[in-house]
Each structure stands twice: as structure tokens, then as C-alpha cells.
Amino acid sequence: MSIDAIRENYDHPPFTEQDAHHDPIEQFRLWFEDAWRADGRTPNATILATCNKEGVPSARTVLLKGFDQRGFVFFTNCQSPKANDLKENPRAALVFYWASLARTVRISGDVSHVTREETDAYFSSRPRASQLGAWASDQSAVIDSRETLHGRFDHFKQKFTGQDVPTPPNWGGYRVEPTEFEFWQGQANRLHDRLRYVMDAQGENWTLQRLAP
Numbered sequence: 001m002s003i004d005a006i007r008e009n010y011d012h013p014p015f016t017e018q019d020a021h022h023d024p025i026e027q028f029r030l031w032f033e034d035a036w037r038a039d040g041r042t043p044n045a046t047i048l049a050t051c052n053k054e055g056v057p058s059a060r061t062v063l064l065k066g067f068d069q070r071g072f073v074f075f076t077n078c079q080s081p082k083a084n085d086l087k088e089n090p091r092a093a094l095v096f097y098w099a100s101l102a103r104t105v106r107i108s109g110d111v112s113h114v115t116r117e118e119t120d121a122y123f124s125s126r127p128r129a130s131q132l133g134a135w136a137s138d139q140s141a142v143i144d145s146r147e148t149l150h151g152r153f154d155h156f157k158q159k160f161t162g163q164d165v166p167t168p169p170n171w172g173g174y175r176v177e178p179t180e181f182e183f184w185q186g187q188a189n190r191l192h193d194r195l196r197y198v199m200d201a202q203g204e205n206w207t208l209q210r211l212a213p
């Protein structure tokens with residue numbers, strides 16, 4: 001197989017200034033719903049980019065678990081490398097890519113912790129096995145085998161028999177509070193539509209800009 005054989009000439013409706021909602025969060029909602037309808041397979045998967053205090057970047061996939069005017073929420077282990085980056089440098093970028101629509105959305109902003117109540121509400125909604133998995137895993141620590149992981153899972157399964165699984169103390173949510181969005185719509189001949197929303201310094205108004213592809 002040759003990678004050169006992969007060619008796409010995007011044949012999708014354009015995305016113009018007239019189409020763009022004045023509120024980028026509402027615009028995200030529209031595109032997110034389109035992605036859900038078009039594909040249905042994890043439209044909430046997003047690449048989360050962080051940077052430590054030395055400026056070393058890293059990126060990984062997480063699942064978006066909610067969004068509203070306050071921002072975009074994901075949950076994770078709060079002692080993981082991503083959490084350490086966010087402690088040192090509480091800013092992040094998210095990238096969604098919805099291939100079947102030839103669309104991508106970039107979001108960046110400051111990051112805050114979601115409240116313990118929100119975290120508990122989400123954690124308690126998860127399947128029990130996922131809850132136990134969160135207890136069993138020191139996310140991104142080196143482990144000697146898969147058996148070790150299963151052993152820890154069984155340990156917590158036993159420990160919490162007959163009771164609700166509480167939220168692990170090192171588990172929680174983060175909210176990316178957006179100050180910039182870009183909506184990218186693939187178009188023919190590489191003349192793609194790119195509309196960027198930038199928040200003003202007062203944090204009050206969004207400015208819409210068109211970017212060259």
C-alpha cells in the first residue's frame with residue numbers, strides 16, 4: 001500500500017461567515033450534532049494538547065464529557081502526566097476531527113478543575129467496571145504485566161463489594177475555558193474554509209476572522 005494513494009478532494013458544502021453562529025459554543029454544538037448524526041462513533045473523542053513548564057508539549061486522546069458556556073470538560077487521573085502538565089501550565093488545546101464531514105475544530109484556553117460535586121456526579125454515572133478500573137490504574141505508571149493490573153482490579157472489586165464505588169481521590173475533571181476556536185471545513189482544491197473566533201482581552205466579545213487555508 002502506498003500512502004500516496006490516499007487522496008481526498010473534499011466535496012462538502014462551504015462554511016461561510018453567514019453560516020457561522022455568533023456564539024462559537026453554539027457553533028460547536030451544531031457541528032457536534034452533525035458529527036454525531038453523520039458517524040455516531042465517538043464524535044466526542046478529542047486530542048488534548050498540554051505543555052509542561054519547560055515548554056515540552058504532549059498530546060493524547062480524551063473523551064469530551066460535557067460542554068456549555070463555561071467550557072469543555074474531560075475527566076482523568078489527576079496524577080497523570082497530562083495532569084502534571086496542567087498543574088505546571090494550566091492551559092490546553094483540543095482538536096476534534098470528524099473525517100466523514102471533513103471538519104476539524106480547534107479550541108484553546110485556560111484550564112480549571114471542575115468541582116468535586118460535578119466529578120462525583122459523573123463518576124457515579126459510570127459503569128461499575130469502569131469505576132473499578134479507575135481505582136486499579138495509576139495512569140501512565142510503568143507496570144510489570146497485565147496480570148498486575150487485573151490483580152489490582154480484583155483487589156478493588158473485593159474491597160468495594162456491597163457498596164457504591166466512591167470516586168478515587170486522584171480522579172477528577174478539567175474544564176478548558178475557551179479563548180479561541182477555529183472551525184475548519186474541507187473544500188475542493190485545498191481552498192478550505194477556516195473561521196476563527198478570538199475572545200477580546202475583556203473576555204466579553206468574540207471576533208470572527210477568516211484564515212487562509
Ligand SMILES: Cc1cc2nc3c(=O)[nH]c(=O)nc-3n(C[C@H](O)[C@H](O)[C@H](O)COP(=O)(O)O)c2cc1C
Nearest residue numbers: 045060061062063074075076077080081082083140
Ligand atoms: C478514544 C479514547 C478516549 C480516551 N479517553 C480518555 C479520557 O477521557 N480520559 C483519560 O484520562 N484518558 C483517556 N484515554 C487515554 C489517553 O489517551 C491516555 O492514554 C491517558 O490519559 C494517559 O495520558 P497521559 O500519560 O498523557 O496523562 C482515551 C484514549 C482513547 C483512544
